[in-house]
Amino acid sequence: MITSITPLRPDECAPVPDAGLGALATERGNLPLESVDVTAELSGLVAGVKVTQGFRNPFDVALEATYIFPLPDRAAVTAFRMEADGRVVEGVLKERGQARADYDQAVAEGRRAAIAEEDRPDVFTIRVGNIVPGERVTVHLTLDQPLPYEDGAATFRFPLVVAPRYIPGVPLDGEQAGDGWAPDTDAVPDASRITPPVLLPGFPNPVRLSLAATIDAAGLELQEVRSSLHTVLQEGDTVRLQPGERLDRDFILRLSFGASSSLALVPDAEGEEGTFALTVVPPQAPPTATPKDVVLVLDRSGSMSGWKMVAARRAAARIIDTLTGSDRFAVLSFDTVVERPERLDGGLVEASDRNRYRAVEHLARLEARGGTEMLDPLREAAAMLGDPSRDRVLVLVTDGQVGNESQIIKEVGGRLVGVRVHTVGIDRAVNAGFLSRLSGLGGGRCELVESEDRLDEAMEHIHRRIGSPVVTELSLKGDGLDPVAGETGRLGSIYPGVPLTVHGRYRGAASGAVVLHGTDASGHSWERRIAGTRVDNPAVRSIWARARLRDLEDRYAAGDHSVEEKILSTSLRYGVLCRFTAFVAIDSRVVAEGGPAHRVVQPVELPSGWETGPAAPMAAAPMAWMSPPAGGPPAAPMAAPRPAAPGGAARASFQPAAFDWMEQERPADPFEETERFFPRADGPVAGSTVPVPPPHMVTPYPSSPVPAPAGQDALRAQLAEELRRLRAAESLRSADRLRYLADLGNRLTALATSIGGHPELEALARDLTAPEPAADVDTLWRLAVHTLETLTDGGQEKKRRPFWKR
Structure with a gap:
């Protein structure tokens, strides 16, 4: 049989402007985030x-x-506000678990609410x-951030x-911390919140x-x-972003001006204490050639493809070329392996011409591939830098x-104690928060490279x-000023062309000076006295608080939970x-009434300069994995599936869609339909690309009799599993949640009978299976969670839960 194909006329298939494969256009749109407006007031070295x-x-x-979005990693968020329907609601800062409970309760009661949380220093x-x-709702964030200054230029990066x-x-079992495309893992227990x-x-x-900086x-x-x-576009003192730009790369302004040493004193409103900001311009000093050990660690993973790999190779080669014959070095490149x-694989080698040539030749052949297994190469690098008699550097x-x-x-x-750690971040949407934290551990510096031109x-x-600092072994004392011990940021070292900036707290009047002591490159004592000036700039206080919190959070991450x-x-x-x-x-x-019937996680742009080929961190899936039923709403653009973890079987993964038709038009029997659209599996299937159901579509246990557990430990384990499934089904609609609770009551009745009676289980089962419950669904749900937590020692467990799950 031969079938002729008639081509469409141009007016029958006019393309949508800027549309790509899988892109959709609807009259109402399908993404909830409409606009992002940023206005910045840059004053000196503060924004x-x-x-x-x-x-x-x-x-x-x-x-x-x-909406999961970035903010500058050193910025202090100090205010939050929601506006809708002519009403303005100011945000209140609370302990995270309490804030979430208040938000969840308000949303369940049908009230408008908004919550802002920090998941990383630069991810919110x-x-x-x-x-x-x-309806349109706007939320407002207010923040203060310092502007790093170097070689006569300050940088505003947003x-x-x-x-x-x-x-x-x-991957971890149990409830996920968020709604992102990646499952929580033992290495990243909140992965679902940052993806x-x-x-x-x-x-x-x-x-x-829109973005404007004055x-x-x-x-x-x-x-x-x-x-x-x-x-x-520049209009007087204001720089504006031209219309039509996308949210796919950092916004960066560099301001060239001279700076001088200064000490700003900002008293609190009460007047008994205050905050200081110290800036010290480095002294002129001849370069030194102290013998050093340098380990260069280069990321060649898939996300480094394209211009980033080229820039990384050039940067690494330039670093090696600066070494002298008295230095020793090693080069480690990594993706999934090191x-x-x-x-040159025997540890540190002499930085001779031949060895440097071999290293540069090796770098020239590197291409991006694989995953970003960063921990092992950093461990190896730290092990190599164990000679305290030499200047030790990790890049x-x-x-x-x-x-x-x-x-x-x-x-x-x-x-890394005693090792200077320098990080070079190469990307147009770099993870600056992490690289700054890592370099801060070793008193080093973080340099960000957003283009080959830079x-x-x-x-x-x-x-x-990489060369020796101008001044090391810094300490600070007050002269007529009383600094608060333990409340001063890390002093680090002073490098050529890089002013030292330190924030801290003081007691008493806003007067006096500080004296900075150290050792210069020749080994002699170095001292600088800087007189204070009282200023009215509350941003100094919030910037200090954010830096102090970041130091404490790093201590917490390193295992010191006493600082919580x-x-x-x-x-x-x-x-x-x-x-x-x-x-x-x-x-x-x-x-x-009854809370939101639809939930959407706002998709984000793929960063500018990222490639979507096999080397990228995710595949470029051109189509959604399934189509809606006939007559249903259109499918949404979906993120690509997550690749398998290196060295293991592929794990089926589900990435939230911008518009989930199943959430809006749920079938009459959601559990039966879930079985149809999400094939069930008892565990990961090697090579599988079939999505697993999101938490709100978890199929419950059947209502069949429950076998009797053997002993209290087995009973607690079975109740813990019921509790896990109960939490996973929390986002079901009210009618579905009532049905779920009734099924749970039947299972608990069977369980109590099988063990010869259990008063707490029987009482809960009666409440859940009553023909006409005396309490509403939210009250019953909280009762079930509380009872199961108590019976599984979950109440104690909850107190110890990680802060991102509270």
């Missing part, structure tokens, strides 16, 4: 920033929107609940996208972006303003796109840092958001 996010509900049911999550159909991160480890779904390339602009040199002579990755140059060249930052800090932090300038900075109360009290006292607290804004008005 005050306001971020406004606009959400709109394009659906015909109440919506909860979740906002949830906005009960956005009614057609990140705009959370890049996909490599998630190592074995938002990613839009397919070519999707039309989903978010309207520059005040604050008495300094401003010489030049440069924008690195974006085209900007490799060394041929004939890491990477984009930093890993999720197990805390695991790495914990494992290698103690091994590489030469950045390498000049790196070359000086200190972290919490510092965050609440100074009103600065951290990982142990959250801002929550709750409206008093009820607008949606």
Whole structure:
């Protein structure tokens, strides 16, 4: 049989502008985030920033929107506000678990609410609940951030996208911490909170972006303003982003002006204490050639493909070329495995011409591939740098796109004592938070390279840092000023061209000076006295608090959990958001009966410059994995499936869609339909690409009789499994939750009978299976959770749960 194919006329198949394979266009749109507006006031070396996010509900049911987004890693978030329907609700900073409980309760009661949480120093999550159909809700964040200064230029960097991160480890059972595409693992127990779904390339602009920065040199002579990755328009003292830019790379401004040593004193409102900001411009000193041991660790994983791999090879080669014959060095390149140059694999070798040539030749052959298993090469590097008689330097060249930052800090932090750690971050959406934390451990520096054009300038900075510092062994004392012991940031060392900036707290009047002591490159004593000046700049206080919290959080990540109360009290006292607290804004008005019927995790852009081929951290899936039923809403653009963990079988994974038709039009029997659309499996299937159900679609146990457990341990284990499934089904609609509770009551009745009676189980079962329950579904649900927690010692377990799951 021969069938002729008639081509369509051009007017019958006009393409959608900017649309790519899998992109959709609807009259109402299908993504809740409408706009992101950033306004910054740059004053000297401090920036005050306001971020406004606009959400709109394009659906015909109440919506909860979740947005995972970045902020500058050193920024202090000090205020949060929600606006909707002419009402303004100010956010309140609370302990994270309490803030979540208040938010969940308000949303369940049908009230508008919003919550802002920090998951990494530079990754945050906002949830906005009960956005009614057609309504717009805006949330506002206020933050202060310092501007790093080097070689006569300050840098204002504002990140705009959370890049996909490599998630190592074995997937964890039980409830997930968030709704991201990656499952929580033993190495990254909150992976599902930092992995938002990613839009397919070519999707039309989903978010309207505006960004404006007003520059005040604050008495300094401003010489030049440069924008690195974006085209900007300048109107007087204000620099604006041109319309139409996407949220796919960092916004970077560099401001050239001179700086001088200074000490700013900012008293608290009460006047009994205050905060100081010390800036010390480095002295002029001739370069030194102290013999040193240098280990260069180069990331060649899949996310480094394209221009990043080229820049990383060039950077590493430049570093090796700066070494002298008195130095020793080693080169480690890594992805899933660690490799060394041929004939240079015996540890540290002399930096002779021949050895440096072999190393550069090895680097020239490297291509991006595999996963980002960063922990092993850092362990090896730390083991090589064990000779305290030499100047020890570790240089890491990477984009930093890993999720197990805390695991790495914990494992290698103690091994890097006495080692200067320098990090070179190469990406247009770099993981600056992690790289800054890592370099801070060893008193080193973090250099960020966002393009090949900036590489030469950045390498000049790196070359000086690998050389010996100008001043080391720093200590600080007050002269007429009383610094608070233990509340001063890390002093580190002073490098050529890099002013030292230190924030701390003081007691008493805002007067006096500080004296900085150290040892210069020739081994002589060095001293500098800086007189204080009283200023009215509250940002100094919040910036200090954020730096203090980051130091404490690093101690917590390294295993010192005794600092948890200190972290919490510092965050609440100074009103600065951290990982142990959250801002929550709750409206008093009820607008949606029964809470949101639809939930959406906002997809994010693939970072600019990332490739979508096999070397990228995720595959470029051109189509959604399944189609909606006939007559149903259109499928959403979906993120690509997560690749298998290296060295193991592929794990089936589900990535949240921007518009989940199954969530909006749930069939009459959701558990039966779940079985149909999500094939069940008892465990991971090697090579499988079939999605596993998200938590809200977990199939419950059947209502068949429950076998009697043998002993109390077995009973607790069975009840713990019931508790896990109960939590996983928490997002079901009210009618489905009632049905689930009735089924649970029947199973508990059978279980109590099988063990010869159990008063607590029997009482709970009666409440859950009553023909007409006396309590509403939320009250019954909380009762079931509380009872099962108590019977499984879950109440004690809950107190010890990680803070990101509280």
